[in-house]
Structures are given as structure tokens and as C-alpha cells.
Amino acid sequence: MTENRPNRPDGGFATRAIHHGYDPALEHGALTPPVFLTSTYAFESAEIGQQLFRGEREGYVYGRTRNPGQALLEDRLATLEGGEAGLAVASGMAAISATLWTLLEAGDAVVIDHTLYGNSFALFTKGLTRFGIKVSVADFTDLDAVERTFREARPKLVHFETPANPNLRLIDIEAVTRLAHETGALVMVDNTFATPVLQRPLELGADLVVHSATKFLGGHGDLIAGALIGDKQTVESVRQHGLRYLTGATISPITSFLLLRGLKTLELRVARHSASAQTLAELLERHPKIRWISYPGLPSSPFHALAKRQMSGFGGLVAFELDGGLEAGKRFMNRLSLVTRAVSLGDAETLVQHPASMTHAAYSAEERRRHGIGDGLIRLSVGLETPDDLRDDILQALEAV
Structure with missing residues (x-):
């Protein structure tokens, strides 16, 4: 009691x-x-x-x-x-x-x-x-x-x-x-x-x-x-x-x-999610097939200074868009073998999804456009797998784009 x-x-x-x-x-x-x-x-x-x-x-x-x-x-x-x-x-x-x-x-x-x-x-x-x-x-x-x-x-x-x-x-x-x-x-x-x-x-x-x-x-x-x-x-x-x-x-x-x-285990898990997300965000930012990327831990992010001020780390989510928009994103997602295509986030498994057709389908196309949710946006929830394995899976999937 x-x-x-x-x-x-x-x-x-x-x-x-x-x-x-x-x-x-x-x-x-x-x-x-x-x-x-x-x-x-x-x-x-x-x-x-x-x-x-x-x-x-x-x-x-x-x-x-x-x-x-x-x-x-x-x-x-x-x-x-x-x-x-x-x-x-x-x-x-x-x-x-x-x-x-x-x-x-x-x-x-x-x-x-x-x-x-x-x-x-x-x-x-x-x-x-x-x-x-x-x-x-x-x-x-x-x-x-x-x-x-x-x-x-x-x-x-x-x-x-x-x-x-x-x-x-x-x-x-x-x-x-x-x-x-x-x-x-x-x-x-x-x-x-x-x-x-x-x-x-x-x-x-x-x-x-x-x-x-x-x-x-x-x-x-x-x-x-x-x-x-x-x-x-x-x-x-x-x-x-x-x-x-x-x-x-x-x-x-x-x-x-x-x-x-x-x-x-929350503190331990969040530290691992964040560290792996930082590594993958830096990899994606340098990749020639990525049109743009959003991750507050990147110095290039417009939110980096604010993140350092009000957060003690940058989290386990990465958002990005490939050259070629939605069709390129579908090819990328379908090629992944370790990363799982699923909504939700924060799991031990790394999950990837397409917000415009999944989690944010309640927005109209105009609302999505106006609010920065592009049709080609991909959201990656970075899990707890061995970081090198995640890197290899993402790189081989990018080759298919």
C-alpha cells in the first residue's frame, strides 16, 4: 500500500x-x-x-x-x-x-x-x-x-x-x-x-x-x-x-x-539508442543519396543549439528523405533486412516507417506539406542492435535506391 x-x-x-x-x-x-x-x-x-x-x-x-x-x-x-x-x-x-x-x-x-x-x-x-x-x-x-x-x-x-x-x-x-x-x-x-x-x-x-x-x-x-x-x-x-x-x-x-x-533499464537503453542514432545520422548526412536529414545531434541541424540547451542527449529517432522521394524511400525500406518495417518507436528493434502513409495519414496532403511532413520523409527509430550491423544493413539498402 x-x-x-x-x-x-x-x-x-x-x-x-x-x-x-x-x-x-x-x-x-x-x-x-x-x-x-x-x-x-x-x-x-x-x-x-x-x-x-x-x-x-x-x-x-x-x-x-x-x-x-x-x-x-x-x-x-x-x-x-x-x-x-x-x-x-x-x-x-x-x-x-x-x-x-x-x-x-x-x-x-x-x-x-x-x-x-x-x-x-x-x-x-x-x-x-x-x-x-x-x-x-x-x-x-x-x-x-x-x-x-x-x-x-x-x-x-x-x-x-x-x-x-x-x-x-x-x-x-x-x-x-x-x-x-x-x-x-x-x-x-x-x-x-x-x-x-x-x-x-x-x-x-x-x-x-x-x-x-x-x-x-x-x-x-x-x-x-x-x-x-x-x-x-x-x-x-x-x-x-x-x-x-x-x-x-x-x-x-x-x-x-x-x-x-x-x-x-531506461537510462541504459536511451544512452544506447542515442549513441547509435548519432552514428547513423552522421553516416546518412554524408551519403550522396540523402536529400536532407533531421537529427538534433548534428551540428548542421537548426535545432542543435536548442537541443544542447534543453536536452542532455539527442535521442534515438532520425528523419531523412532520399533523392527520388517516396518511390526511392519504398525501395530503400523494402531492401532492409535487419531493420524492421513497422510503426511505433523506442523498441529494442530498429524500426522504419513512412509517416505520410502511416502515422500521419490523418493530416491532409496540404497539411503535411505545410507542416514539413514531406511525402518522401522516412522515420527511423534506432534500436539496440550492434551498431555495425545496422550500418551495414542501411548501406546495402541505399545501394538499391
Whole structure:
């Protein structure tokens, strides 16, 4: 139970990812936190049950809102992101939607960056707008345009990704947050690509952080989950409203267990993802068949200075376009043998996909063009394989282009 956990020393990132919030002595000596496969919880008395429902007593009532393994996961996510509280849910989209349905109502305004994961973009521009919420889109890399849009829209909430999916644009979290707070808006940052290993938006002023925990946090391609981290009052409000009855997007006990396992190696994995991505990005930048490449770790990137300022590393994603556009990209992808053609990212396996026809198909062709998602764009999620093997596979595939 959360209330019985000892106060462990904070320690470094990896120490907290492995130990925070759990004492084996309280669970019969079990080194690994147990999985609580229960949908409901018994009350010692009717009075205790009443206190739990009223929120006058800490504990567990029903599995839709909280499970002991989930609670431990949420505590660890909060400490890793530097937040007061965390909420784990069934998917990254659930984390975003549960938050939006909790905080917004008809008549409110929202401003988003123009480059988001395709389903996030659809939720904001096609979902929220059906319920009387005004959604404005801006280029968050242009601070003058952002300031004008915030001033005109007077948003209640601002949302963006950095690095952005799929073209790896970076947004100045501190600067955008300052402008948003001047107009009274909350700032929600999707930190999926960077993870708290490389970037902690709350420390740069943001109010809320969301993750598709399916990706780097889980890290093994065997789960679907999402997370919200922020101040305790907001997070608990999302739990009681956005999760409990607005979405019902409950994370399973087994998924919580798998995520706790994934967090233990997160720092090590992200370091390997980043190192291999840097090597491959430098290789691709020099290759004569590459038209352009986007990776914040390259000195040639327009976002390199910002990345060095607000991130401690450059991440495991590389975006590029081949001479010959989409057809050349298809030939390249079809020739790969070690690298796997699949959506998602952050797995042990290196994955390659075509955003315009896959993850960002929710954008119209005009929206993709306007927002820098070219028809020939290829997104590479660099995995944990031996770097030389990845290099050899990519070079032989380029020969087919």
C-alpha cells in the first residue's frame, strides 16, 4: 500500500527508476513488486468504505482508478519527471484525451503546434472541435507567431511535442511556456521522444507532461500504455474524472508490471539508442543519396543549439528523405533486412516507417506539406542492435535506391 512505503533516499535517475517507492520487506521479501490481479478491494468496515469513497482515507476502492502496482509505477514516473504526481493509463492517446476532457469545456480555446503525432492532431482538430472547443494551430518554432496566436486566442491550454513526431523539430519549452503563462494558459508537453532521461519539461516551466509509455518507457514492444505527470491536484482530478468515468482507460496490472520492468533499464537503453542514432545520422548526412536529414545531434541541424540547451542527449529517432522521394524511400525500406518495417518507436528493434502513409495519414496532403511532413520523409527509430550491423544493413539498402 502506498501509505506504508518507506522514504528511500532520492539517489540518481537510475537508482530511482529501480528502487523508488518499494521495499521488499513489506511484500514478503519479493525483490520484484508483485502483480495485484484484482478488480475490486474489500473494506474492513462500512465506515472505512465510506471514508475511502469520500476521499477521507487513502486506499484502494476499484481497479478502474488505481491498483497497487499502478500506484508504484505512477510514483516512479513522477520522480523521474520531477512532478508531484503521476497517472498511468491504457495508452498515450488516453493520457491526452483524459486530460483534455477533464480540463476543458465548451467555449474554451486551445493552441497546438502544427506538427504532432497524427492521432493527436486528429483529436485536437477533429475531436475537440465537435464539442465547442476552439483549436488554433501555430508554428511553435516561431515565437513571434506564437505570441500573436496566444494573445488572440487566449487559450486555456497549450500542447506540443518536442522533439516533434515525425520530423524532429524542437520547440523552446521555456520560451513557449513563458508566453503561455502570460496569457493564463496551462502548458502540456508530450515528452515521448526525449523521455525524462534526456529532457524534463516540468523543470523548464511546463505544467503537465504526457507520454506514450508504449515507446521508450516500456521499451520492448510488448505493451500499450500512457502517462500523465504534473501537480497533484490536476493529476488527481484527471484520475477522478478523465479516467474514472470520461474515458475508463484503465491500465492493466500486467502492463504496469511490464512498465516498472522497463523503467529499470531506461537510462541504459536511451544512452544506447542515442549513441547509435548519432552514428547513423552522421553516416546518412554524408551519403550522396540523402536529400536532407533531421537529427538534433548534428551540428548542421537548426535545432542543435536548442537541443544542447534543453536536452542532455539527442535521442534515438532520425528523419531523412532520399533523392527520388517516396518511390526511392519504398525501395530503400523494402531492401532492409535487419531493420524492421513497422510503426511505433523506442523498441529494442530498429524500426522504419513512412509517416505520410502511416502515422500521419490523418493530416491532409496540404497539411503535411505545410507542416514539413514531406511525402518522401522516412522515420527511423534506432534500436539496440550492434551498431555495425545496422550500418551495414542501411548501406546495402541505399545501394538499391
